[in-house]
Amino acid sequence: MPTIAEKILARAAKRDQVKTNEIVMAKVDVAMSHENADVVIRAFKEIGLKKVWDPERIVIIFDHRIPAESEKSAATHKRIREFVKTQNIKYFYDMREGICHQVLAEFGHCRPGEILVGTDSHTTTHGAFGTFAAGIGGTEMAGVWSTGEIWFKVPESMKITVHGKFKEFISAKDLILFIIGQLGSDGADYMAVEFHGSTISEMTIASRMVLSNLSMEMGAKVAFILPDEKTISFVRERTKKEFTAVLPDRDAQYARSLDVDAASLRSQIACPHAVDNVKKVREVSGLKINQALIGSCTNGRLEDLKVAASIIEGKNVHPDVRLLIIPASRRIYLDATKAGYIETLVKAGGLVLNPGCGPCLGAHQGLLAAGERCIATTNRNFQGRMGSSDAEVYLASPATVAFSAIKGEITEPC
């Protein structure tokens, strides 16, 4: 009996059912790119069609290098803006809105049951809405812009079931880091992951997005949270488009299953230079840090800033630490300002950067020197990703990062 992935692919391929490992051609509902639209445009021009297949299904969002850090990036932005105009691309979010994955969600582009492809590996994030959302490369996107279709191999599915209530200061980030530590960075390669269980259904939409976002780091092709009333009302508030939520059959077949007890979970941290090099925070506590970063498409949402502000309120960031705050979107920035979180964080010594990717991918803003150490709420700690290849990046939850920023060293919350 079919899983969510199989049901959505069957629908998108206009078939009654599909079989694991077969190759199907699927119709794409949403095609997202950021600044790498430049790569897509070049390949699209090489394919040679005059017009894109559907200017209402293409979404372009600037977030990776904003404001432009170099003349080259400024020229890239300019080329893309011109293309957007000539092709009448309907959904174009210039640099003021925020990180692509957050913006897609906020503007109602991720809808249950649909196929969404993005030229960004963390496109898995949108599985949090029950969307079949997968990352692809630029040339492949040019194919989608030309034909509206893409081939997929029907993936095997993995069922991860989580029950129990988190202890104080434990969050979705600790849970997914723990799972990645268990499964390894290729533990879900090519697979569709489904998250089940009471812990997940009680989670906020923002926390669910953390799970789907980071599932990419264990190789997942797509990572679903089963759409429920919370999902439907979140999406309905943001779009008028019709959609049909898809759930797996009760007796769906899974290639692999994993059960996790959320109640016994302690704070987790991914150590250099791999996301699956996961330890308990207390195993590495005491390591001095030079930079702390709260933000990104993983943990730059309102609840993350709230938790950080509540921990930092009335205290000062350690004098040897640069605390960078990057709200994931303009909306979140405004809401966090209204709620007073931004004021609290700035008073304590935090530096607020504009909503965007910032130093997450090492492009600009807040890079690390050789020998420096950073603790971040982002999703990748690869060698050399955030500046020098002799720097270290540790990945943890907003609570762990906030406590560490005050103390100047890696610190376990509570």
Place this chain on the structure above:
Amino acid sequence: MKEMFYNRPKPLHIKGRVYKFGDNINTDIIYPGKYLSITTEREEMARHCFETVYPEFLKIAEPGDIIVAGRNFGCGSSREQAATCLKYFGISAVVAESFARIFYRNAINLGLTVVIAPGISKKLEHNDIIEVDLKMGIIISKKNREELKTIRLPSSVLEILSAGGLVPYLRKKLGVEQ
């Protein structure tokens, strides 16, 4: 098309020298993030392959070499530059125990030959000479004439690769070829 980037049909038989890597070589390692602002100049991309973490690659590797790697080659970011820089450097194929899915697709779409060969990384060393036969699905090591089996691409996907990538494939399919 001005350049010969895509429209060279892929040979189904490749011979070359092995350049070896370990497991989990991510795309930040293959193509550093600081060069992501290079989006269209492919020759320039090729000058930065592995630059930050394995700078010796640029000195030792030569066009025609075959990269042999362990598990999960190309994991991480979806940046297509990681496949483009290798192709433009002149790497003739990447053979690995397994690939991360986006890199794998990017390579095929760009016409860079990728081959999955379980067990390969233990059998081959730097500088070994190998032959990759895509049609037969085998790799022959010149050292001891050993034959290794590869996992064959589904025929629909092999069609894209052998056309030289998605661009020439679609040009033909959509009838935009002059």
